[in-house]
Amino acid sequence: xxxxxxxxKDLDYLKNIDLxxxxxxxxxxxxxxxxxxxxxxxxxxIFYYVNSLQMDRAAYTEAMSxxxxxxxxxxxxxxxxxIEVENLKQQIEILN
Numbered sequence: 001x002x003x004x005x006x007x008x009k010d011l012d013y014l015k016n017i018d019l020x021x022x023x024x025x026x027x028x029x030x031x032x033x034x035x036x037x038x039x040x041x042x043x044x045x046i047f048y049y050v051n052s053l054q055m056d057r058a059a060y061t062e063a064m065s066x067x068x069x070x071x072x073x074x075x076x077x078x079x080x081x082x083i084e085v086e087n088l089k090q091q092i093e094i095l096n
Contacts, residue, residue: 013050017043020043021040
């Protein structure tokens with residue numbers, strides 16, 4: 001997925017979760033009750049869960065990038081070695 005789209009979705013999520021937490025907190029400050037406390041706890045748990053998913057996604061993306069880079073490096077080394085083998089074959093032919 002496009003990095004910019006992911007960032008926009010992340011910002012939308014953060015904006016909305018912040019709004020919800022702020023609204024619940026304001027209501028809780030005016031008139032504390034068990035329902036609002038439960039809602040606040042649930043929102044906090046949702047925030048931490050989504051945050052862990054975002055961190056996992058970032059770690060996965062970074063790992064995949066490193067794997068792709070390593071694969072590309074290996075392919076380049078392989079290509080260079082094949083060229084070197086062909087050059088050595090030609091040199092052997094010349095010497096024979």
